[in-house]
Amino acid sequence: GGGSSGGSDPAKFDAAGGTAVAAECKAAPVKGGSLVYSRQAETQSLNPIDLRNGNGDIFASELLYNGLTRADPKGGDELLPGLAESWEVSNGGKTYTFKLRQGVKFSNGDPLTAEDVKFSLDRFGDPKINQILSVVAVGYDKATVVDDSTVRVDLTEPVAAFLYNISIFPAFIVPKKLVEEQGDAFWKTPVGTGPYRLKKFVRGSYIAFERNPHYWEDGKPYLDEVRFNFASDSNSRLLALKNDQAQIADGVPFSQIDPLKADKNVVLQQTKVPQFVGLWLNHKRAPLADLNVRKAMQLALDRDQIKNGIFKGAGSVPNSVLPPLKYDAGADQVPPYPFDLAQAKAEMAKSKHAQGFSTTLQYPAGYDYYKQLGLLLQNQWGQIGIKVKLIEEDGATGTDRFNSGDYDMTIPYAQFTSDLTVPDEYAGFLADPASGTNGFFSNWSDPAITKMVKTFATTPDEAERAKQWPVIQKAMLDQTPVINVINLPSITAHRTNVCGTDINALGADHLENTWLTTAKASR
Amino acid sequence: MSTATLTPPARPSAAGRLLRRVWRQPLPVRIGGVLVGILVFAAVFAPLLAPYGQNDLDFNAQLQGPSLAHPMGTDDTGRDVFSRTLYGLRIDLAVVLFITYVPLPIGVLMGAIAGYFGGKVDLVISRIIDITIAFPFIVLVIAIVAIVGPGLTGIMIGVPIVAWALYARLARSEMLVLREQPFMLATTALGYTRRRAILRHAVPNLMRSSLIYSTVDLVVNLLLLAGLSYLGLGMQPPNAELGTIIAEGQANLLNAWWITTLPGLVLVVFGVGVGLIGDGLSDGELRGGGA
Amino acid sequence: MTAVAQDLPGVADATTDALLSVDGLRVEFGPADAPLVAVKDVGLTIAPGEIVGLIGESGSGKSLTCRSIMRLIGAPGRVTAGTVDFEGRDVLAMSSKELRDFRAHDVGMIYQDPFSSLNPVMRIGDHLRETLRANRGMSKAEARAEGIALLERVGIPDPERRYLSYPHELSGGMRQRVMIALATASRPRLLLADEPTTALDVTTQAQILDLLTDMRRELGMAVLVVSHDFGVIAQVCDRVCVMYGGHVVETGPVERIYADPQHPYTKALLDSVPDMESAGNPVRREGIPGYPPELTDVLPGCVFAPRCAHARPGCTSVPMVLQPVDAAAPDAGSTACPVRPFSVGGPFDPVAGSPPDPVAVPVSPQPAAATAAMTAAETAARAQTGDPGDLPAPGEARITQPTDQESTR
Amino acid sequence: MTLYVLRRLALSVGVLFGLAVVTFFMIHLVPGDPVQLALGGRGTPEAVAEVRGQLGLDRPLLTQFGDFLGGVVTGDLGLSVAQNAPVTEIIGQRLAPSAILIVYGLFVALVIGVPLAIIAALRPNGVVDNGIRLVTTFAFAMPAFWLGLMLALIFGLSLKWFPVSGYESGIGGILRTLTLPAVTLGLSLAVVVVRTLRSSLLEVLQTEYIDAARSRGLGEWRVVGRHALRNAVMATITVLSVDIGFLIGGTVVVESVFQIPGAGSLLVESVRARDYELVQAIALIAGAAVVLLSLATDLLQATIDPRVRLAKR
Amino acid sequence: MTGEPILHVEGVTKTFGMRRTLRERVGRAEAAEHRAVDDVSFTVGRGEILGLAGGSGSGKTTLARCLIRLVEPDSGAVRLGDDDVLAAKGADLRELRRRMQMVFQDPYASLNPRMTVGTALHEAGRVHRRPGSEDADRFVTELLARVHLSPTIAARRPRELSGGQRQRVAVARALAVGPEVLIADEAVSALDVSVQAQLLNLFLDLRDELGVAIVFVAHQLAVIAEVADRVAIMHQGRMVEIGDAGVVLRDPQHEYTRALLAAHPHPDPRGRAGVA
Numbered sequence A: 001g002g003g004s005s006g007g008s009d010p011a012k013f014d015a016a017g018g019t020a021v022a023a024e025c026k027a028a029p030v031k032g033g034s035l036v037y038s039r040q041a042e043t044q045s046l047n048p049i050d051l052r053n054g055n056g057d058i059f060a061s062e063l064l065y066n067g068l069t070r071a072d073p074k075g076g077d078e079l080l081p082g083l084a085e086s087w088e089v090s091n092g093g094k095t096y097t098f099k100l101r102q103g104v105k106f107s108n109g110d111p112l113t114a115e116d117v118k119f120s121l122d123r124f125g126d127p128k129i130n131q132i133l134s135v136v137a138v139g140y141d142k143a144t145v146v147d148d149s150t151v152r153v154d155l156t157e158p159v160a161a162f163l164y165n166i167s168i169f170p171a172f173i174v175p176k177k178l179v180e181e182q183g184d185a186f187w188k189t190p191v192g193t194g195p196y197r198l199k200k201f202v203r204g205s206y207i208a209f210e211r212n213p214h215y216w217e218d219g220k221p222y223l224d225e226v227r228f229n230f231a232s233d234s235n236s237r238l239l240a241l242k243n244d245q246a247q248i249a250d251g252v253p254f255s256q257i258d259p260l261k262a263d264k265n266v267v268l269q270q271t272k273v274p275q276f277v278g279l280w281l282n283h284k285r286a287p288l289a290d291l292n293v294r295k296a297m298q299l300a301l302d303r304d305q306i307k308n309g310i311f312k313g314a315g316s317v318p319n320s321v322l323p324p325l326k327y328d329a330g331a332d333q334v335p336p337y338p339f340d341l342a343q344a345k346a347e348m349a350k351s352k353h354a355q356g357f358s359t360t361l362q363y364p365a366g367y368d369y370y371k372q373l374g375l376l377l378q379n380q381w382g383q384i385g386i387k388v389k390l391i392e393e394d395g396a397t398g399t400d401r402f403n404s405g406d407y408d409m410t411i412p413y414a415q416f417t418s419d420l421t422v423p424d425e426y427a428g429f430l431a432d433p434a435s436g437t438n439g440f441f442s443n444w445s446d447p448a449i450t451k452m453v454k455t456f457a458t459t460p461d462e463a464e465r466a467k468q469w470p471v472i473q474k475a476m477l478d479q480t481p482v483i484n485v486i487n488l489p490s491i492t493a494h495r496t497n498v499c500g501t502d503i504n505a506l507g508a509d510h511l512e513n514t515w516l517t518t519a520k521a522s523r
Numbered sequence B: 001m002s003t004a005t006l007t008p009p010a011r012p013s014a015a016g017r018l019l020r021r022v023w024r025q026p027l028p029v030r031i032g033g034v035l036v037g038i039l040v041f042a043a044v045f046a047p048l049l050a051p052y053g054q055n056d057l058d059f060n061a062q063l064q065g066p067s068l069a070h071p072m073g074t075d076d077t078g079r080d081v082f083s084r085t086l087y088g089l090r091i092d093l094a095v096v097l098f099i100t101y102v103p104l105p106i107g108v109l110m111g112a113i114a115g116y117f118g119g120k121v122d123l124v125i126s127r128i129i130d131i132t133i134a135f136p137f138i139v140l141v142i143a144i145v146a147i148v149g150p151g152l153t154g155i156m157i158g159v160p161i162v163a164w165a166l167y168a169r170l171a172r173s174e175m176l177v178l179r180e181q182p183f184m185l186a187t188t189a190l191g192y193t194r195r196r197a198i199l200r201h202a203v204p205n206l207m208r209s210s211l212i213y214s215t216v217d218l219v220v221n222l223l224l225l226a227g228l229s230y231l232g233l234g235m236q237p238p239n240a241e242l243g244t245i246i247a248e249g250q251a252n253l254l255n256a257w258w259i260t261t262l263p264g265l266v267l268v269v270f271g272v273g274v275g276l277i278g279d280g281l282s283d284g285e286l287r288g289g290g291a
Numbered sequence C: 001m002t003a004v005a006q007d008l009p010g011v012a013d014a015t016t017d018a019l020l021s022v023d024g025l026r027v028e029f030g031p032a033d034a035p036l037v038a039v040k041d042v043g044l045t046i047a048p049g050e051i052v053g054l055i056g057e058s059g060s061g062k063s064l065t066c067r068s069i070m071r072l073i074g075a076p077g078r079v080t081a082g083t084v085d086f087e088g089r090d091v092l093a094m095s096s097k098e099l100r101d102f103r104a105h106d107v108g109m110i111y112q113d114p115f116s117s118l119n120p121v122m123r124i125g126d127h128l129r130e131t132l133r134a135n136r137g138m139s140k141a142e143a144r145a146e147g148i149a150l151l152e153r154v155g156i157p158d159p160e161r162r163y164l165s166y167p168h169e170l171s172g173g174m175r176q177r178v179m180i181a182l183a184t185a186s187r188p189r190l191l192l193a194d195e196p197t198t199a200l201d202v203t204t205q206a207q208i209l210d211l212l213t214d215m216r217r218e219l220g221m222a223v224l225v226v227s228h229d230f231g232v233i234a235q236v237c238d239r240v241c242v243m244y245g246g247h248v249v250e251t252g253p254v255e256r257i258y259a260d261p262q263h264p265y266t267k268a269l270l271d272s273v274p275d276m277e278s279a280g281n282p283v284r285r286e287g288i289p290g291y292p293p294e295l296t297d298v299l300p301g302c303v304f305a306p307r308c309a310h311a312r313p314g315c316t317s318v319p320m321v322l323q324p325v326d327a328a329a330p331d332a333g334s335t336a337c338p339v340r341p342f343s344v345g346g347p348f349d350p351v352a353g354s355p356p357d358p359v360a361v362p363v364s365p366q367p368a369a370a371t372a373a374m375t376a377a378e379t380a381a382r383a384q385t386g387d388p389g390d391l392p393a394p395g396e397a398r399i400t401q402p403t404d405q406e407s408t409r
Numbered sequence D: 001m002t003l004y005v006l007r008r009l010a011l012s013v014g015v016l017f018g019l020a021v022v023t024f025f026m027i028h029l030v031p032g033d034p035v036q037l038a039l040g041g042r043g044t045p046e047a048v049a050e051v052r053g054q055l056g057l058d059r060p061l062l063t064q065f066g067d068f069l070g071g072v073v074t075g076d077l078g079l080s081v082a083q084n085a086p087v088t089e090i091i092g093q094r095l096a097p098s099a100i101l102i103v104y105g106l107f108v109a110l111v112i113g114v115p116l117a118i119i120a121a122l123r124p125n126g127v128v129d130n131g132i133r134l135v136t137t138f139a140f141a142m143p144a145f146w147l148g149l150m151l152a153l154i155f156g157l158s159l160k161w162f163p164v165s166g167y168e169s170g171i172g173g174i175l176r177t178l179t180l181p182a183v184t185l186g187l188s189l190a191v192v193v194v195r196t197l198r199s200s201l202l203e204v205l206q207t208e209y210i211d212a213a214r215s216r217g218l219g220e221w222r223v224v225g226r227h228a229l230r231n232a233v234m235a236t237i238t239v240l241s242v243d244i245g246f247l248i249g250g251t252v253v254v255e256s257v258f259q260i261p262g263a264g265s266l267l268v269e270s271v272r273a274r275d276y277e278l279v280q281a282i283a284l285i286a287g288a289a290v291v292l293l294s295l296a297t298d299l300l301q302a303t304i305d306p307r308v309r310l311a312k313r
Numbered sequence E: 001m002t003g004e005p006i007l008h009v010e011g012v013t014k015t016f017g018m019r020r021t022l023r024e025r026v027g028r029a030e031a032a033e034h035r036a037v038d039d040v041s042f043t044v045g046r047g048e049i050l051g052l053a054g055g056s057g058s059g060k061t062t063l064a065r066c067l068i069r070l071v072e073p074d075s076g077a078v079r080l081g082d083d084d085v086l087a088a089k090g091a092d093l094r095e096l097r098r099r100m101q102m103v104f105q106d107p108y109a110s111l112n113p114r115m116t117v118g119t120a121l122h123e124a125g126r127v128h129r130r131p132g133s134e135d136a137d138r139f140v141t142e143l144l145a146r147v148h149l150s151p152t153i154a155a156r157r158p159r160e161l162s163g164g165q166r167q168r169v170a171v172a173r174a175l176a177v178g179p180e181v182l183i184a185d186e187a188v189s190a191l192d193v194s195v196q197a198q199l200l201n202l203f204l205d206l207r208d209e210l211g212v213a214i215v216f217v218a219h220q221l222a223v224i225a226e227v228a229d230r231v232a233i234m235h236q237g238r239m240v241e242i243g244d245a246g247v248v249l250r251d252p253q254h255e256y257t258r259a260l261l262a263a264h265p266h267p268d269p270r271g272r273a274g275v276a
């Protein structure tokens, strides 16, 4: 569980390991060809409001549908117009009026109507339908068709992140008539406005898309056909890539970074996404409720060792307890915890647990890097007298224990990613009791920070928000309710003949910009 | 050999007798015995033999190929694969022996009872056997792991729950033949209780083929451990188990073959050793004294 | 001791025009450096059309002798000395092609257990057809007609239906008839019958024995009948070879053997045959004290000496060589006992060759005492060869490796 | 015969019922909420309750079990929570690859195993025999994922004879995509074939009817191929039918290595997701397969060996 | 020489339905319903040997097994002394079985291959708390002496013994529990004549010295003639003739008995018929 995406600065943050754009890609894009993408997570559902299999579902929906707004497919945490050409915010941030893009057609040739938009947004706002991510529909009241090309949305309160909230899958626009007529059957042969349309879907095996001839961006997409081959085994994905059985592969394991760098046929691409190793602390457990202890734990972490030893240089040292998000201040403004054993020991000495204590750390089974990380944490915290017992948990059990607060320390999700590029969602979970998650299941609460987060989430003004967040970021880091061990990038690899492989801030490939230098030779 | 011994030779020690008995077996059994013997020795004395601790991380020696310092190379956190293999072997052998030889007598007993009594008893036991065999084992292991917590405990509970059934089926079909044997009839004729007939007379005779089968089972179980580790259901960290080592190394298989291959080879050697013994035994060439 | 025997010409009653003559046959098992010798020195001849009986206790090597003639000794076993001569051809030296021809056309063999000598998953007809097609090159239809005719000849009622039966659907007697039909399908000149009736009840046994003599008469084939039942031998055989401990100890016409056995073993054997005459007044027979030797026993001199009522000190060093019973009458057969306790002149001393001191003839011991004594002797013999756990019990040491090395060559 | 089959099928229904009971309650006992998991672990309590209500997961267990059984009878295996799709549809797509893989693997095992077993049995304990036993034992003791990857590296990456992963239907597709997986599976099973067949061949070769056949002057190949093999094959069939469970277990790993969308990996995923309906359905189908297979084995044995009477057991 | 009757058998009948043993399945032809033993009655007295003869499949073994309920008869009565064998249950049945012992045909299969002779013999005595069984060594030695075996045999396992020795051990094991009736089902058929004679003597000794009643099953009439006081002939499940051995075997009344006698091979070749 837990795999969703969010967006922030999609710039390649690791120049050395980043995309080396092949010379051929400098040329003008060529149309045609088909591309095989070897993907870690399988697609199970094509219903964007009921995506239960995380990225496997999300990335397929991203090709089939569009929202009113969208994250820049080329990266960057700015929002671009999607099916809405433009919008106006009024009524103190409680009313949004969207002007729809003209001439947009669904992949079956039907025109996009304001009714479709209203229909889709109302589904988004109905918690009975939007079960998966109702949190992003916070404050949604209703949508009204103003005219053929105008839709107004009213909110119950100002929601600063609203435009971001509707940029992701629950708010994708679907054709009202067909959905109503066909019911559940619609999602088997879905119709959307995205760059591709469904060609064939073989459960557990692959899903194939073909060019949507009615796509609204001129000349795009370039590819005739895209096929996602599901391959949960990483060796298998890489073999397929090396074998040219696939041209792109996602989920490149950290251990393969170095070997892949040496491969002439393959380009390794790291993209910053709001993903991190979130280590949750249970504040119901005495030693962990002690701020000095938490600080000591932060200070005792040798993050460089973690980064280089385990993540093979990928990732970055965080200056936040949350993953990298929009508005995050830089290290100069909010400095990260340094690795300082002496200071850590001093903090321990100040705490009520100066003599050290024993605790447990549970993490998802089946990931070698968590195993190694566990060992390293055990080792590093052992130096300040914290004895950590490691427990591997089957994912489902782990989630269960996390949700019921039955843990000391836990890494609750194997892939821990924010759904949005803005901090509203995660900050709310952690600090807003109204989220109902009891401090994101950590039992932590801090009234002061709660108040700041509330204000932040309801402040429509961008500049204002950009000023507020670093303060919250710093306050949270000081408090360390949870520990962000390290920020992780998304790592994909593709063959050199594949161009335009940018990944948006949500971690999704937008294959409408992708093209093959060897357009006819692929498959 | 005409030197007649007039005085009986001094009775050799139990170990000596065992050794002598092993030595009288056919060549493949002997080779198998030596292979397994070496591995058992290595496992038992792992703490003395291992040059490094099993969890000593060394970020200055990541992914090094086999060398004098690291006979089996290092893994991607610089742990010495050889040391981990030795320690892993230790746990593996213990676990595998447990999950193989705990269900064996239970299964044999159940099979013996079913075959001996026949009729309703047989019907009931046979159905239970059928259900157990038909049950997707992986569900059970995952379920147990989820209940008792991850690690070898789940495997050590889960495997025996299922594994007895194979032995039971084997023993039952043998019992059907055995019970018509005059010496089994004789237990009835002699007025022995059924309990005695089954426990003292039938079970020891049913053991042999189960023991032979168990040599296959040993290997299967060892592979199962590895397979479950591959699926993330194996040993609790940080300590190693062969399957875990192999499964972990699997991520590096394309660039660091030794992490998977060398411990895998140990597995193979164990399998070959046990297999040779089992082969020899099933050829009916076992010489000297009954078990 | 066997070396001496090998240097001698074949058995005394060998005829030059013999169909089969076996000479100095030796079969070993176990490691080459410490072999277990199962057949030590066997010689016998069979004339065309003759029925010869081979009698002896279990484990005396009868079956191995038969198998050696067919060259069917399995892997750990091997013929280490001797010749098997069939009409001037040396069977032991045949190429695999020749061997197959030999088996296909010249000899047939039937076995003790009719329950296990037919392939349980093949129909009777399949057996016959396969054999007829392979050995007599018949077409399918011919083979079927001939197969049914064969079944009819061996007295199987309703042969057409039986042609389609599976072996387990037939009674033991019928199966043995089928075996005879199979073994004689290619009209061999020699039939080896290894205890053909042991598994059958007396009524069926009588029928099968009749069938054998009928076949001999009709086809003119010679038969070697192996049995441990003197009654069976007496009923059908012209001549008898008596085996003990891997040796032929006496041969001769069946009447002579019965009326005037020359070897103490033959006599003791005849004396232990249960007799109908005792009905109504049970008698105790002596039997032969002790037990037959086992392969691991190394017995110098006469193999029968330890159980022999007439043994004397020299018996443990005499060679086991067949000598004519009566030099004047070569047809009377020969015996391996130099003591001749039943000869007109009384027993000879085996060493000195002179009639022995009558006092030296040991009195036949009480069975109990003899048994105990033998057990002790056996124990001693075991002690010589090492660990008692090593001893294969008679009958248990089966041929565990059945592949006929020669035949696959 | 028909009666026998009917009787066995009746017994099988009992077995499958038992299997259903065990699977149902076991999976429900396991901690972890399928709905919570399906909703990504962050579903609001309301959403969770909503979905539970929709799926009927809020009713008493026994009612749910009754429903499940009713569904089995009517062929409606329910809805997968995790995938939000009908179980029959999901399984329908993923059963074929596994079944084909198993059959293909079995075929490979036989094609490799039977000749080797015969060769080994003809010269027991010879160099060839020992060599065969050693090599097959080797193959047996190799972890499937290792063996599979090696095959993929050699025949997929280097020689490019086969794709390294994936699955395609159709004869050509199956041959292309399932050959390496089937070889991986078959190699480890071949040793079982070699072992049992070899030793039962050795046993059969000692019997009198083999000697009898030889003494009739039949050629060695005929003796072994026609007389010995058919009898020896019985034991092998029995062992294979038992080992089919092992085979099904083996597919999980092989499917994962070669990324075959089969039922094995689906089962693992489903248990992970606590996808009750799916787990139950797969368990039941796998169970039915095992049960049917053992029935088929018995029938096959009766065909091969006329002595095997089916009326009793 | 016949003492008072100890074993009474009346109208015992056993019908086999579909279920048959493996051996029979492999061996015999199909028989849907088969009367293996058909209304058989007889008695055996103390110190008497009753010879039971008949062709293969005539029901000898089945009858013998019915007596101690290794096979459950369908109807009839079996009494040992005054005790009803067919009605006994549990411990009573075990006690009755103790009093009626059986020796089987196959010397190679009738002893547990995994037990030494000593263990097997001692076990039998100990289970039934036989007097003297507290002292294992003496108990075993005495039993072995009874069947003329050396005490060294005690340490061996069955496969280290010859067939004749095994059969003696089987007899010793039967004697270990102190039976009043001994049922020998083809106990000497598998043995060589030389050893057979020794065992026949042993049975005669047991009869004379211990006064046990013996039901001696054999298919060879000559063997029966050597030991039996009385002879019963079975044919197709029925007992066609029973009487003193001398009478039955010399002057058979039933046609089947005569046929059996005629087929019996005679060791004297001079008397043979029809051989060229």
Ligand SMILES: Nc1ncnc2c1ncn2[C@@H]1O[C@H](COP(=O)(O)OP(=O)(O)OP(=O)(O)O)[C@@H](O)[C@H]1O
Binding pocket: C029, C030, C038, C039, C056, C057, C058, C059, C060, C061, C062, C063, C064, C065, C076, C077, C228, C294, C295, C393, C394, C395, C396, C397, C398, C399, C400, C401
């Ligand atoms: N494969 C074998 N390995 C070891 N010893 C064997 C083997 N086959 C036969 N023997 C031994 O060789 C000896 C002679 O065996 P053979 O079968 O010829 O005896 P036999 O006279 O036919 O006896 P029987 O009357 O029991 O059939 C026996 O002691 C037997 O144990």
Ligand SMILES: Nc1ncnc2c1ncn2[C@@H]1O[C@H](COP(=O)(O)OP(=O)(O)OP(=O)(O)O)[C@@H](O)[C@H]1O
Binding pocket: E016, E017, E018, E019, E020, E021, E024, E028, E034, E035, E036, E054, E055, E056, E057, E058, E059, E060, E061, E062, E063, E219
């Ligand atoms: N368990 C059984 N099930 C079915 N039929 C049986 C069973 N036991 C014996 N029979 C049949 O009963 C008949 C009598 O068999 P039984 O074994 O008593 O004969 P027998 O006189 O001892 O023969 P043999 O001399 O061959 O030992 C046979 O036809 C046999 O097939």
Ligand SMILES: [Mg+2]
Binding pocket: C062, C063, C064, C194, C195
């Ligand atoms: Mg023989």
Ligand SMILES: [Mg+2]
Binding pocket: E060, E061, E062, E186
């Ligand atoms: Mg009988």
